[in-house]
Amino acid sequence: MAASPTNSPPGNPARRRPSGRCARIAAGIDRQARRLAALANAADAARRSSETILDSLPDPLLLFGEDRTLYRSNAAARAAFGGEMAAVLRHPLLRGAIDRAFATKAPQTADVTLPVPVAREVQATVILLDPVLADGTAALVVLSDRTRERAVERMRSDFVTNASHELRTPLASVIGFIDTLRGPAADDVPAQRRFLGIMAEQAARMHRLIDDLLSLSRIELTEHQPPADRVDLVKLIRSVAAGFEPRLAGRLRLDIAEGLPAVTGDADQLAQVLGNLIDNAAKYGGEAGEVRVSLGPPAGTRWPARPGVLIAVSDDGPGIPRADLPRLTERFYRVDKARSRGVGGTGLGLAIVKHIINRHRGQLAIDSEEGRGSMFSVWLPAAEG
Template sequence: MPSQGQGVWSTRFIAAALILALPSVLVLAALAVLTDLSVLDAVLGAVSAAILTFLMLRPLFNGLRSVRSGLDEMSEDPEATPVLRSASPLAHEVWAAGTRLARASRQRLKAREAELVSARAVLSALPDPLLLLDEKRRIVSANLAAAELLGPRLADRDLAAALRNPTILAGADAVLAGAPGRVVEFDLSGPVERHLSARIAPLNPRTPEGAVAVLTLHDFTALKRSEQMRADFVANSSHELRTPLASLIGFIETLRGPAADDPQAQARFLAIMAEQAGRMARLVDDLLSLSRIEMNEHLPPTGQVDLASVLASIADALEQRAASRGMRIELTFPSGMPRVAGDADELSQVFQNLFDNAIKYGRLNTSIEVRVASSPRILPGRPAALAIAVRDHGEGIAREHLPRLTERFYRVDVARSRDLGGTGLGLAIVKHIINRHRGYLDIDSEVGKGSVFTVHLPVAASSPAGVTNP
């Protein structure tokens, strides 16, 4: 290849020199014919003109040849830095211009490459899964979120291998066939069903890798769940209110009609009505209390609470009720118990609910043991915490119910809880108050033996951290 190139260059060089010398040769020939210039002088002149042209053209030609091979070398290896060896100033100027051009295009190329790298980094960091598809519906590339959702090694596989949903495949086929972009919603089955929406849009122009469409997925499971929870909450609240309301309406009609002249029935019905009205009032109070706590949940309380006196006063207040079921509330505190960071009213609501449950669901003639100790659980940003355990000896709660106990209106035995006057909001209130206090609630229970509800609360900053367990 170089010798062939050299041969071409030599032929070109001789041809160019001859063409440039030709006018002088022709002029000399004309002078020999038309004037008295001797043929020998004319031939000598022509040969001299040709030699001079050769000599003048040689460095320029050699220079241009080196420029060309230098530029060839640079296009083959962008990092090469060839040196021009030529005596021709013109060749040097062309070389300088050529290398400037090469450098500028190399910089532009680097800038494009950097843009491509950052565009890929942005795609891979997108929180939503993203797939690029070619016209045969093959996955050209996928970002990290897509690999997390659909599994690794997605590239080069058909979309159907990653997402087996007919709706989304039909949508992708339509867009690949030229239809406008679209959004389709679908459910992804698995251990936990997920609700997703897929946006499929054509890519114009196609990417250098051959992708002609982009598919992005958005997981709206959390939104759908919270919508469902909100709808359930509204349905549950109205159902809970409607039951006592229906009974009140029924009794009012009875009092106006059949029982209008029956003072004994009236007294009995009014007692039931008062109970139902009280139940409605309790429900409304609990709902208001829950929404108030939720509103402030992001703001931790600033006060300090002496739990010993809070627990003692609740135990006093509930003593009668406990005694009516043959029960006793036994309190055990460590010596030198530190204050906890909190709101006394809210904490008293927490323990009222837990004591109330222990009385309601504990067995007759058993004791309720309330024990305060140092908490083994580290609460974030807090040096120490107290664990307040409320133990009853009741029927206990089956394991499958434990994770749902703090949901609003969740009851293990709905009819029984209602009969006992419960709204099913007690533990939901407890959970939100504890959350606001940046604490934890642990529930442990054994069917037939009883339950332990343990509240972990951070110790107030200025209180001594350690407690002596009794």
């Protein structure tokens, strides 16, 4: 359009050379076109870099337009809520927080519980952008998954409630008996003897509970540091078993394989594992039944492929209902509370066992058949080198 036919070879418009006013106009248009192209490139680069920034942020982010519809989401949001995005967007508490943010121009938060497919607790923070960004973004929603945090909080508070309750019961009984001894039983010597016996039992129960609670908290403190000592399991099993001999009088059988690899461990903690498992087998196993402790190479596919050893403690008692198996290692979980208390249990033995095995990077498996008995298997990794 800017070409002058006189200066250009005919028939080849691309080669025509403009001159004069037309040339200046042509050059101006060309400059404008270049500037526009550069601007478009810059805008495109800016859009891409803002997308890169959004996508590299670890927190799920949603960007809303002024019409309060979803405008964009970052990679973290798509990864975390891909399938549930519609449920998130529809959630009345989130919609409410967005509306409040637009009305007040101040950041708003909402605790949103997503029921499907697994219950999740998400905190949404709505931040209004004023003025609206050039790309139309009017509000930012930051989603943080609080599910784990809330579960830990609940567990901690359940633990404190349970521990206080477990201590309060024997303490109330001791206080009650002290009152009785001071008042109605002040001159009743046979009653005093009986009550003192019960008080001693309750005090011993509190003592055991405090010992177990301290044990548990010490183990938890060191759980992230694997133990460093070499432990001779054969010697350890024989010595723990010897401690039970008087109580189990000939009912304890050892089946120990020789020539197994050494393990790296904390001998006191491994003795505690073995002691708690044999104690349970003695308490909850059959009255006159056998308790078997075996040490051998791991067999079957349920154990890690790395070199390791397997310790198993089994009894031929009444067993454990299948539904209770997954919960046995929870603190204070007992199949039969009254029975456990009656035999001096605290409900913490298996929780301690689990934490010690975790610290040793080992594994625990519980097998039980009702009416036939139970088997607690502990896999421990072989020491390296």
